[in-house]
Amino acid sequence: GRPKKEFRAEAIARLAHVTHLNGTAVTDEERSAAERSLIRAHTIDLEIKNEPTDLAVAEAPDQLDSLLAKHGRLDALAKVDLRPTQSVSLVLRYGNQSRTCQLATNQLIREVKQKVCDQFNVEPSRVGLYYIDQGMVGAMGPELLNLPGRAFHSYRPEDVVQKVNPMLTEERAKASFPVEELTYILDGGKFNTEKRREIEELVTKDPNFEHPPIQFMTREQQYSLAVKKALLVQQRLKELDMLDDPYASYFFRRIAMPREVSPIGLHWVMFVPTLMGQCSDEQRERWLQRALNYEIIGTYAQTEMGHGTFLRGIETTATYDPSSQQFVLHSPTTTSIKWWPGGLGKTCNYAVVVAQLHTQGRCHGVHMFLVQLRDESTHRSLPGVVCGDIGPKMGYHTIDNGFLQLNSVRIPRENMLMRNAEVQPDGTYIRRVSNEKLTYGTMVFVRSLIVSDAARGISEAATIAVRYACVRRQGEPSSPGAPEPRLLDYPVHQYRLLTCVANCYGLWFASEVLRDLYFTVQPDVLEGRTERLPETHALSAGLKAVGSNRGAACVEECRRCCGGFGFSEASGLPKIYNDINPACTYEGENTVMLLQTGRHLLKCVERARRGEQLAPSDAYIRSRPTPQPKLAGGPLTADLLLGWLRWRSLSMLLEVSGRFNSFIEQRQAWADAFQAVSRRLTRCAEAHCILYVGQAFLDSAKAAENPKICGVLTSLCRLFLLNEVVSGAGDVQLSRSDLARCQDAIDSLLTELRPNAVALVEAFDLPDRMLCSVIGRYDGQVYEAMLQWARQSPLNATDVHESYELYTRQFLAGRSLAKLAYFH
Ligand SMILES: Cc1cc2nc3c(=O)[nH]c(=O)nc-3n(C[C@H](O)[C@H](O)[C@H](O)COP(=O)(O)OP(=O)(O)OC[C@H]3O[C@@H](n4cnc5c(N)ncnc54)[C@H](O)[C@@H]3O)c2cc1C
Known part of the structure; x- marks a missing residue:
């Protein structure tokens, strides 16, 4: 927030007749200073720089004219140009040669070094670039600029320590495979890796994306920063002609806003796709281009205070009035107020609103309507529209999830999204051939993105936690005088981290298979061949659930692995x-997603019983049990373990299906029978999805051309599968000896994989800028960086905090605090 003094001055300047504020008299002198300050704030920036600042752009106060009449135009108190230095002049000396050169400050350290070396024809690998602070050189010595990818203008020697922590260097040297090649596999090819890195470099070089850590900002500041950055990202993507390249724009957004959820995210994730899918051709002409050009910013408003999962329960009404040819959008109750939509609170000026359609006295169920919420020039909410931010949440601080109450808001008839249904001018309702199935396609795609986001989330957390585990020493030394062990030396710690890494790779590959499935099935669906839709729909629902559940659980495990710092x-x-x-x-x-998958699986058993053919990922489902694969005896290969998980999934499903059928035979209603098995069914759905993840993992491991990479991925996949067998042993019968064999195999795998722990996470190739982590930084210099971080806390701005004067001093002196205002 702004300092209290500033608030007081602004209030006094705006309130011409106030004589006392917060119990303190306003003197003439104070008034004059406050009024003159207000005039300066709203007039001078424009005059000095001919460039409006944020404040000057903000609406000028109504009182400005009268204050100008009273005090006249004022000169600036001082003229300071705060624009950053764009280039510097360097004098370079080498031996007895001397050169002067200009250097753009947005160059990377790597480029600076190259430029310096070019001057004297010196090989860059033989040159070190040092920062020498004349005042500090005695204490600090020359500081090596050792992060080649950092921009020159934002290189802060105080948070870059001279060299990489040797414990991390040592771990990196243990890798048994070429890490860079695994990065290419994860990126989908070398070309993609190079492109991603180029994009990351573009953002790194741009000083507009530099700012202090957002964790020290208030929520309002975080939101404001996120709006600015999100719009800047759009602007840059347009300038770079990248808007039509989904890969490039995705990575640009990620690296530019690594920890800020975008307040305009819903615009391109939901608003634009809904307009694409639900508008008639005419409507697309009218709105889609405006939305794509960002002339309007929209969100998707479905959930209500009282209605989430159950879509048909939505209460908002859209009642057609033929006399005006308008729909009247109304929120009849408190529970009908829209609640949650992203960007609805403050950012968006339009929304697709989901409401019950009423015409000619009949309700036709939920439909979508384009509703303008705010004036396009002033951004003020329109008459009848009450909207705002829903307040702080567990996370997502940078986005204004909002509420929306509609009080008989009228919109033209043409604002109903009419691809699948129409209300004619006289109020006649016409439903076209339902192509709801087409929207399933988009859903499958969005869900594959959620699975991939979950994998990316684990990759970030695991990179941080594994690096930290290499440099954190904790525990009893193995012999007197020896250092304390590193966290990564503990088998139980290896287990916690490596199973997260294994889950990450599994989900990563599964999300790719799911996305490919979408691209295979979608063209068929568009031509009316919908046979594989139930399979893809069920898979995407289940994988979305398993992916995000695992994602959250693994990130939490990684967090706990970092102890207090986590x-x-x-x-x-x-x-x-x-x-x-x-x-x-x-x-x-x-x-609810797992129940949908479970429902599909029950149907698959029925179809198998009728001898019908099942889709590829359901093909293992039979109407009769199969023999349990033997885990004892031969080697516990990935194929054998996968076979066991397939058998587990089928056994669980047949058991639940048998129960379900017996309820039906006892003449229970279908819905009651379903509820009776629902708890078990969610476990079946999980087992089915885990099987899919395991298969995707193993296929990708086998597909790796480099035998070393194939080897390490297969071992990691075995760890994933074994862990599933052990944790799922309670679902079905697994003998004690089989269980013991699996546990032994896990122990051996931990020893085998430990030297590759760092390499496996660093293959994700996450730059420090993306990780935003003091303890997960590439150089592993955790403690110095932690101290540097704490110094930035606003609480450390002064030695004695104001609360001491306000409360503590009085309390210590034995005075009662009850009479003091809670908020000063
Ligand atoms: C960060 C965030 C962003 C969001 N963004 C948007 C947005 O942009 N637009 C929008 O319209 N909405 C948005 N939502 C809302 C979101 O879609 C809903 O929260 C979600 O659909 C769940 O609805 P609910 O919160 O009403 O929970 P409920 O539906 O009330 O569910 C509560 C619990 O009951 C269980 N449950 C519900 N039904 C059943 C059932 N049939 N059987 C068994 N268990 C059941 C659920 O599993 C859940 O655990 C957002 C939510 C969040 C958290």
Whole structure:
């Protein structure tokens, strides 16, 4: 917030007749200073720089004219140009040669070094670039600029320590495979890796994306910063002609806003796709281009205070009035107020609103309507529209999830999205051939993105936690005088981290298979061949749930693996957790998603019983049990373990299906029988999805051309599968000896994989800028950086905090605090 003094001055300047404020008299002198300050704030920036600042752009106060009449135009108190230095002049000396050169400050350290070396024809690998602070050189010595990817203008020697922590260097040297090649596999090819890195470099070089850590900002500041950055990202993407390149724009957004959920995210995730899918051709002409050009910013308003999962329960009404050819949008109750839509509170000026359509005295169920919420020039909410921010949440601080109450708001008839249904001018309702199935396609795609986001979230948390585990020493030394062990030396710690890494790779590959499935099935669906839709729909629902559940659980495990530092925002981990967690709720609440998958699986058993053919990922489902694969005896290969998980999934499903059928035979209603098995059914759905993840993981491991990469991925996949067998042993019969063999195999795998722990997470190739973590930084210099971080806390701005004067001093002196105002 702004300092109290500033608030007081502004209030006095705006209130011409106030004589006392907060119990203190306003003197003439104070008034004059306050009024003159207000005039300066709203007039001078424009005059000095001919460039309006944020404040000058903000609406000028109504009182400005009368204050100008009283005091006249004022000169600035001082003229200070705060624009950053764009280039510097360097004098370079080498031996007895001397050169002068100009250097743009947005160059990377790597480029600066190259430029310096070019001057004297010196090989860059033989040159070190040092920062020498004349005042500090005695204490600090020359400081090596050793992060080649950092921009020159934002290189802060105080938070870059001279060299990489040797404990991390040592771990990096243990890798048994070429890390860079695994990065290419994860990115989908070398070309993609290079492109991603180029994009990351573009953002790194741009000083507009530099700012202090957002964790020290108020929520309002965080929101404001996120709006500015989100719009700046759009602007840059347009300038760089990248808007039509989904890969490039995705990575640009990620690296530019690594920890800020975008307040305009819903515009391109839901608003634009809904307009594409639900508008008639005419409507698309009218709105889609405006939305794509960002002339309007929209959100998707479905959920209400009282109605989430159950869409048909929505209460908002859209009643057609033929006399004016308008719909009247209305929120009849408190529970009908829209609640949650992203960007609805303050950012968006339009929304697709989901409401019950009434015409000619009949309700035709939920339909979508385009509703203008705010004036396009003033951004003030329109008459009848009451909207705002829903307040602080567990995470997502940078986005204004909002509420919306509609009080008989009228919109033209043409604002109903009319691709699938229409209300004619006289009020006649016409439903066209339903192509709801087409919208399933978009849903599958969005859900594959959620699975991939979950994998990316774990990759970030695991990179932080594994690096930290390499440099954190804790515990009893193995012999007197020896150092304390590193966290990564503990088998139980290896287990906690490596199973998270294994889950991450599994989900990563599964999300790719799911996305490919979408691209295979979607063209068929568009031509009316919908046979594979139930399979893809069920898979995407279940994987969305399993992915986001696992994502949240693994990130939390990584956070706890970092002890107390994991609880500090400095680690970056709380934010990763809070950003991943809501995905368990939105786009279909996870338990409800698993029930949908379970329902599909029950149908598959029925179809198998009737001898019908099943879709590829359901093809293992039979109407009779199959023999349990033997885990004892031969080697526990990934194929054998996968076979066991397939058998487990089928056994569980047949058991639940048998129960369900017996309820039906006892003449229970279908819905009651379903409820009776629902708890078990969610476990079946999970087992089915885990099987899919395991298969995707193993296929990708086998597909790796480099035998070393194939080897390490297969071992990691075995760890994933074994862990599933052990944790799912309670679902079915697993003999004690089989269980013991699996446990032994896990122990051996931990020893085998430990040297590759760092390499496996660093293959994700996450720059420090993306991780935003003090304890997960590439150089592993955790403690110095932690101290630097704490220094930035606003509470440290003064030695003695004002609360001491206000409360503590009085309390210590034995005075009663009861009479003091709670908020000063
Ligand atoms: C960060 C965030 C962003 C969001 N953004 C948007 C947005 O942009 N636009 C929008 O319209 N909405 C948005 N939502 C709302 C979101 O879609 C809903 O929260 C979600 O659909 C769940 O609805 P609900 O909150 O009413 O929970 P409920 O539906 O009330 O569910 C509560 C619990 O009951 C369980 N449950 C519900 N029904 C059943 C059932 N049939 N059987 C068994 N268990 C059941 C669920 O599993 C859940 O655990 C957002 C939510 C969040 C958290």
